[in-house]
Amino acid sequence: MMSLDPDDPRPPYQQVANALRAAILTKKLQPGEKLPSGTELAKKYGVARMTVQQAIRVLRDENLVVSRQGSGVFVRERTERPVELRPHVEQAFEEANVTLDFAGFSGETLNGMLQEPLDKIRIGRLRPESIAIRILVPDMTQPLALPRRVEDLQDDPAIRERANRIMRRSVGAIADAVHELGDLGLVKTTSVEVRAHQAAPTFKLYIINRGQVFFGFYPVVKHTVRIKGEPHELYDVMGKDAVLFHYSITEDQDSTSSQFVAQSQDWFDSVWSSISREVEL
Structure with a gap:
């Protein structure tokens, strides 16, 4: 003692x-x-x-x-980079009922993180009864503040179309993989919903099983992409450079961490049910 x-x-x-x-x-x-x-x-x-x-x-x-x-x-793990988010996502799939809400630019990082837990379900190492994923992304069919051309800060439909293809490829892969588990009878109930809104992407948000939140701001970077073989210089958001801050619900519902999780969920639900529209995959 x-x-x-x-x-x-x-x-x-x-x-x-x-x-x-x-x-x-x-x-x-x-x-x-x-x-x-x-x-x-x-x-x-x-x-x-x-x-x-x-x-x-x-x-x-x-x-x-x-x-x-x-x-x-x-x-507390004071700050976490995207690579460190992976264990928390994988751990979430050990629960009987898995919920995951994501708000961000394209869902590309989320798609990569889901591969291992979904593979573990296929081989029988994880056995959740339900998986429900909701994804909020910007509506790239309409002009937004980002991404933008560097030269004149104007909207470029070709740049938006490229971003839209990346988003649809990422969330489509998530939906196909999750629904396949349901079709195979490995998970009783599966759902993947995607909605788009007209706000520029400035942050990414993960809400895991309604009890943990990872939040980080997208830095705006200048870089060059090729579209139909031609270089385009643009200002864009860079997800891999976003530092994620981790919050969990605690026994003290009035703690900063508990309140941040609750407010994040309220924000997500409010945008989901008001100014967003369904995206057909």
């Missing part, structure tokens, strides 16, 4: 919070690592479980840890 300093004037919960904070900041507790249970921490520091809960609340408010219902308390 690591007894607290009786001469320390700070309340016991602050001392416990300070000890855990130091372990996190010095990487003795690694990002993503699960903390010992409340009972174990109470025994370790010689305090009541209520004191440990108060300490965890302090660390949660500082965005150092995240509480996951039914799983425990984990050191």
Whole structure:
């Protein structure tokens, strides 16, 4: 047992919070690592479980840890790049009912991330009962603020058509792969819905099983693409350069993380049911 300093004037919960904070900041507790249970921490520091809960609340408010219902308390993974999102998407497919809402530019990265969990379903390693995916993308049949020609910042239908082809190829592949699992009887219920809206893509958003959110801004970059053999210089969004921030619903519904997940879901649902239109695949 690591007894607290009786001469320390700070309340016991602050001392416990300070000890855990130091372990996190010095990487003795690694990002993503699960903390010992409340009972174990109470025994370790010689305090009541209520004191440990108060300490965890302090660390949660500082965005150092995240509480996951039914799983425990984990050191927060402060920021995640797209490649690190993959394990969270794959883990979501271990649930009986999988939901995934995506808002972004084309769904190209999402398509790549779904391949491994869908393959695991095909070989029987994962057995979800239902999969429901909703995808919100910009309507590239209409002029938008992005992408744009560099030379005069004007809309270019050829550039939009290229972006539209990328989007339809990506989301079409997702729909085909998911519906195939249903046709084969490997998943009881499958659905993939795609809707488009006329807002320029400025961020990407993943909502996983209505409990986790990954959010990141698209940087605007200048690059050159070839369309029918001709180079076109354009300002475009670059998904692979977007840093994603991770939020999870915690036991504290008033925490910043819980509220961000709830507000993200509300935003998605509101756009989905109001200014977007169905995309026929």
